[in-house]
Amino acid sequence: MQIGCCWFDRQNKQLIDQSKDISWPLNDQEYWVLEQLVLHRGQVVSIHQLELPSMNRTTMIKIVDSFIQFLGKEHASLLEYIPEQGIILYKNATSQPSSLMMSPLGPMSYSKYLIVMLLVIAGCVYAYSGLSTTSYIKADYSEQILSKQGGLTQLLVYAADDEQHKLNEKIDFIVKHIKSCDAIIWQSITLALSSDKLSFSLVMKQQTDASWLYHNVKLSRAYLDQKWLSAEWLKEVHICD
The missing domain is CATH 3.30.565 (Heat Shock Protein 90)
Structure with missing residues (x-):
């Protein structure tokens, strides 16, 4: 199953980035979340449906956020968090930015998102100067x-x-x-x-x-x-x- 630049290998429970030639061995929780999103691709999958008995909402959202990071900027919009509804895996990348505005406690307001982005940029500048x-x-x-x-x-x-x-x-x-x-x-x-x-x-x-x-x-x-x-x-x- 192709997801952006990645291939979802169900048999071996891996997400493979073909452009970078790296693979992500999925644990049971990660595999369950991705499997549900793939089975209902193009549809909103409820938070309740994605959760396992041993997995809380915060863990589930962290898993989805990890998928977004692994997909990279070009394909990150394939995954979107719909407030109070669930997660959707699109068939094609969209221009909607709401998937980047998730937090473990729920959706992030646009003003808070801007503040976070400014802090991230400042941190990168500081890290770069320190490394230099x-x-x-x-x-x-x-x-x-x-x-x-x-x-x-x-x-x-x-x-x-x-x-x-x-x-x-x-x-x-x-x-x-x-x-x-x-x-x-x-x-x-x-x-x-x-x-x-x-x-x-x-x-x-x-x-x-x-x-x-x-x-x-x-x-x-x-x-x-x-x-x-x-x-x-x-x-x-x-x-x-």
Whole structure:
């Protein structure tokens, strides 16, 4: 089943981006949502119909939002959220922008949407300026990570005030989890640790045909031994596909 530039492989439960030659192995919840939208293509599928007993509305909307991101700008309008009704998967891309105005709590007003877009643009400018500055500084740790799909991602770590052997132990732990990803869409991931090691920032970037795509994540911990890294967390912050 063709969806924009993607192919929905029902047998293997995958969504395949043919233009980028990457695939997204769907879990049971993701497969259920996409299957219902495909079966009722061109029709509004109610929120109630899309929800499973183990899936709430917020999770369902996050799944739909992930589909929109995977489809890319050119085909994102194939999916639209109809307030108080449900989700529709069009047969052809439309010019309606309402699908970009979804939030986990419901539809977003146009004024709020503009504010969010301005914040996103400001964040991208900040990330770009930060990357431009650090590009002249040698990273404390650098490694090429090969995903299961065969893609290469450059990991750069900045933590100059940490002892090298301690840093290596921490990074090896992080690299081990990232390598378990089925697919990583990012060309580079930059990790900056705070001086007290209780928080860190991640800046991910990927070059597309038209421009650069950025994604920022910041994590704060209450104490050093607090566990935070897991396969679920890597997917939640969009490091893993």
